[in-house]
Amino acid sequence: MFRSLAHRPLLRRGLLLTTGITTAWAADKYAYDSTIQRNVRTLYNGALITADYKWNFVEGNAANFEALHERVANRILSVCKENGGLYIKFGQQIAAVPVLPAAYNKTFKVLFDDAPAVSYAVVEKIIEEELGQSPDQIFETFSRTPLASASIAQVHRATLKDGSVVAVKIQKPEIQRQIGWDLFTYKILCRAMEFFFDLPLTWQADYIERHIRQETDFENEARNAELAAKNVREAPGSLSDRIHVPKVNWKYTSKRVMTAEWIEGIRFTNPELLEGQGWSKKEVMRTVVDVFADQIFRSGFIHADPHPGNIIVRKHPTSSRPQVVLLDHGLYVTCSETFKHDYAVFWKAIFSGDLPTIQSIAEGWGVRDVQMFASATLQKPWTPGKAVHVDTSANLEDLFQRQVKMKESVKTFLNNTQSFPKELIFVGRNMNLVRANNKFLGSPVNRINIMANTAVQSLGNNWSMWGSNRNSQHPLHPPSTIERFTQLVTSRINYWTFRATLFFTALVFHMSRAAQKMRYVVLGVQGAGFEDMIDGGMRRTMQDQFGVTIDDEAFSG
Incomplete structure (x- = not known):
């Protein structure tokens, strides 16, 4: 043959x-x-x-x-x-x-x-390669079945030889290859996609790639966790007592294995369990908003993936009050001091009606549509897992043009992609998830007012910050008497406009909460909350500006 x-x-x-x-x-x-x-x-x-x-x-x-x-x-x-x-x-x-x-x-x-999870045999091999010992040599007990499995890693519960209970995060073997x-x-x-459909996508690709690579390095995640814990300890007020970040065990941590203290808790988006513990949804959600507002406007080191699976609530170690625990610190973004300042000023300017400052910051960031950007900053119609789509009840002859109109709006939203702060990619993700979580719990807190107050507090207490210009006067050109008087009057007007806006926002919030409770007492249903009202406003805005209708689920968690 x-x-x-x-x-x-x-x-x-x-x-x-x-x-x-x-x-x-x-x-x-x-x-x-x-x-x-x-x-x-x-x-x-x-x-x-x-x-x-x-x-x-x-x-x-x-x-x-x-x-x-x-x-x-x-x-x-x-x-x-x-x-x-x-x-x-x-x-x-x-x-x-x-x-x-x-x-x-x-x-x-x-x-x-x-x-899907990988087998225990694979887990055992990775631990031996990374830590130089088998699980039996390192741990007194080690769960062969993972308690959670995600795209990059899976988590096992274990006990160290000294009796400490730990969570062991194992990276799946194929990821590095x-x-x-x-x-x-x-x-x-x-x-x-950019070539064939003329949509701006490549400008963010390198930035996203860098952060995804960092997310697969568990030593980097461990450092993130420690820095996040440090920032919490340094936060003003009682935040350090209300927030906990699990401590890293560096002895048993490497590029592909991370060991940290095990925390027993419940998901904060499980209202029945929260109330069963005697904990207030408002107190828990207020802590969640506070910590991420502090990250955005003060520390500038921001958890970019605060979905419900990464936030749990436990009983405080020294009291009966709840304590929020932040998990999974692989994806963080570090904001520059310039961005933090400008973003805080942008929030302040929106609430004080300072249109020149809003325009100046947005144009400096290469944003063409300032109104759309300001609306997105406050109301955030960008939730993970949901979509904006064209109203299918529209006339079919108009459907093509309306979808093209939406595409053109996205394509021309940025005038200069090089000037746009890439931090906003992940800052926006953080805020979207926090907003969705607040809505899921029935909008127990006024998220927008908390964010605005934190933004202003981060700028300090000097009256000069309430002027119409976001940059201070040049030291070689001191202001004239008229300019100083104008700044004096403008700063007071901006301050009281800001406070009045917060007051009326708070009034609407409390009215919506009262209506919620009334519906529950009379009809036995939870009813729409404050975030639902905001969502309704965004649906109308998107309809008026872009001729599209947003799915009712587009703002859900």
Whole structure:
């Protein structure tokens, strides 16, 4: 048979090709965790999706748009689920983009469930590679089944030899081998989307890539946790007593393994359990808003992923009051002093009606649509897992133009992407999640007033900060008498305008709370809260400005 094959070149070449392909496939699958296959799958489906939209998202085909969006969303979901790893995170980010159609929101909800866990044998191997000892040598007990599993890691409960109970976070083995290619492919897709659909995406790709890489380094996460704890201790008021960050055990922490104290607690978005402990939803939510407002406006070191799974509540060690515990410190953003100051001034200017300052800061950040930006800053219609979509009751002849209008609004929102503070990518994510959490609990606190007050407190108590200019006078050109008088009057007007705005916002908040309670007493239902009222205003604003209707679920947690 072999002699026969030797005289048949085509068969011989075919056999060699088949052998080569099989060998390459096996090497990729078992040595490189299917990295090549995953990226080929991604690029292939990316090309199909691009072609699908180019051919079918055209004027006159509006009746088929919903099917088009659903088809593409399912294709992307399939890629994310098959590839796993960081693609789960990419899928969650896609689901959070507000300008995507509702089909994406509905399709991608499954990506917020627990990810598949790796076996104990794999966990044991990683611990030995990272810490130089087996779990049995390090720990007195170690749960073989993880208590939680996410896209990057899974968490096991364990007990050290001294009896201390700890949480051990284990990075999944394929992450380090896949991350380089995954992020490279992500950037290629951003460039392709920008080229084919003329949407600004690449300006943020490097920044997001850097933070995702940091998130996969557990030593970096441990440092983040310690810095976050330090900032809490230094915070003014009682925040240090109301917030706890689990202590890191550095002896058993490495790039892929992180060990920290185990904290027993309940999710703060479980109102029944909170009330069962005798804890006030208002007190708990106020603590959550306070800590993240302090991070944004004072410390500038901000937890960028405060979803409900990363916040728990426990009984305070020395009292019966609740204490909020912050978990998962992998994704943080560090804000510059200039950004912190300007962002605080921007909040102050919105509440004091200081239009020149609002315009000046927004233009300095390369923002073209100042009104849209100010609305987004205060009311935040960008919740993870939800979508903004065009009103399907609209006339089909108008549907194409209305979706194009939304695209144009997004495309032209930024006048200069180089000037836009990239910190806002993750600051916005933080605020969106906090807002959604407040709404989920029935809006027990006035989040907006707390944020505005914290912003102003971070600027200090000098009257000069209430002037109309965000920058102080140049020392070589002291103000004239008229200018000083004008500044004096302007600063008082701005201050009292700010206070009056907060007063009326608080009045509306308390009226909405009273209405909520009345509905509950009379009808037995919770009813809409303050965040719901804000959401309604944003829906009307988006309808008036962009001709689109926001899904009722777009603001849900």
